[in-house]
Amino acid sequence: MRIIQVYNTVKGENLKCGFSFIDSLKIYLAKSYAIHKKLTSDYKMYTDSAGFEIIKDIIDIGDIEVIEFDIVAGHRYKYAGKIQAQKIQTEPYLFLDLDFTLFEMPDLSTDVICEDLSNGILIEGEVYLLKIEPKGIRQRPFVGCVGFTDIAFKDEYIAAIEERYSILEKINITRVIDITIEEVLLQRKIIDCNKTISKLAGDVKFEHLRGGLK
Numbered sequence: 717m718r719i720i721q722v723y724n725t726v727k728g729e730n731l732k733c734g735f736s737f738i739d740s741l742k743i744y745l746a747k748s749y750a751i752h753k754k755l756t757s758d759y760k761m762y763t764d765s766a767g768f769e770i771i772k773d774i775i776d777i778g779d780i781e782v783i784e785f786d787i788v789a790g791h792r793y794k795y796a797g798k799i800q801a802q803k804i805q806t807e808p809y810l811f812l813d814l815d816f817t818l819f820e821m822p823d824l825s826t827d828v829i830c831e832d833l834s835n836g837i838l839i840e841g842e843v844y845l846l847k848i849e850p851k852g853i854r855q856r857p858f859v860g861c862v863g864f865t866d867i868a869f870k871d872e873y874i875a876a877i878e879e880r881y882s883i884l885e886k887i888n889i890t891r892v893i894d895i896t897i898e899e900v901l902l903q904r905k906i907i908d909c910n911k912t913i914s915k916l917a918g919d920v921k922f923e924h925l926r927g928g929l930k
Contacts, residue, residue, distance in 0.1 A: 717824060717863070718758040718809040724785050724797030728766035733814055738770060741814070744925075746774040748817040753779075755821055762801040789884045795894060802864075803874045810863035815925035818861065822920045827866040828906060830857035831924065832917035837903075842896040845887065846880050848904050856899040857906075860924045861916055873905045 723745075725731050735741035752759055761780050763771060768782050788796040802811055810829065812818060822829055834857075839850040864870035880897055887893070906913055916922050 717756060717821065718760065718805070718807060719752050719756050719818070720760050720762065720801055720805065720809050720811050721814060722797045722801045722811075723761060723763040723767040723771060723814060724794075725764055725767045725770070726785075726791050726794075727764060730794075731766065731770060735815070742770065742774055745771060745814065748812075749775050749779075751817055751819060752812075755818065762797065788881050789889060792889045793881070793884050793894075795898065799874060799877055802870065803878075805864075805870070806867060808863070808865040808867065810861060811859075813860045813924065816860050817923040818916075819921040819923070822863075822916055823914060824863075824865055825912075826914040827864065827869055827911040828857070828902070828913040829861070829863035829865075830859060830902075830913060830915050831861040831922070832858045832915050833913070834858065837900070840892055840896065842890075842892050843900060846883055846893070846896055846901070848896065848901055850900075850904075852907050853900060853903050856895070856903050857913060857915070859898050859902070860926065861922065862902075866911065869905070869909055869911055872909070873902055876901055876905060 723733060725733070731738050732741060735744065759779050761771065761775055762783055763780060764785055765782060768780060771780065785797040786800050798811065833855045837853055837856050839853070843850045877897055
């Protein structure tokens with residue numbers, strides 16, 4: 717199964733992408749890339765021209781694709797590159813955040829794979845702002861890792877995110893907005909389309925720097 721990652725530097729303005737230093741990012745990516753290449757021969761890192769110059773000495777050039785990332789809400793929606801990279805996938809894949817290392821492949825028998833599932837969910841006003849029906853939503857998938865074996869469903873989900881870009885252009889984009897448009901909306905689509913979902917947590921060894929080793 718393909719593994720994809722995204723290094724969107726916003727034309728060189730965000731080279732660290734959440735890491736303390738560029739060297740810290742490079743060291744972590746070099747280690748995680750070596751591990752991921754043992755899991756699959758089908759790996760792709762999507763980056764811009766500035767990002768390519770940073771990672772070209774730690775990731776095989778054949779595993780890098782340089783693209784022009786979409787600008788959404790004047791770059792205020794920082795996950796636009798992640799959405800764009802998933803949009804162009806035509807075969808099953810796993811998307812991993814840059815600070816995420818997968819040590820073994822998960823079970824691929826469900827339509828959707830995610831990092832973990834929340835225990836309950838507090839419905840915030842953002843669901844109404846983003847025009848998401850909250851009825852029936854009792855959990856949300858964490859998408860530090862997210863994958864799809866059903867590409868038609870993935871396409872429908874990505875299209876639903878993009879339909880809300882016009883709303884993002886007009887509002888303050890907070891962490892709750894990010895969670896709502898990616899994770900709560902994904903759960904809404906899973907319910908509406910009667911899709912199955914599984915999680916890595918508890919079954920597959922992985923590391924997410926935000927939450928440590930699982």
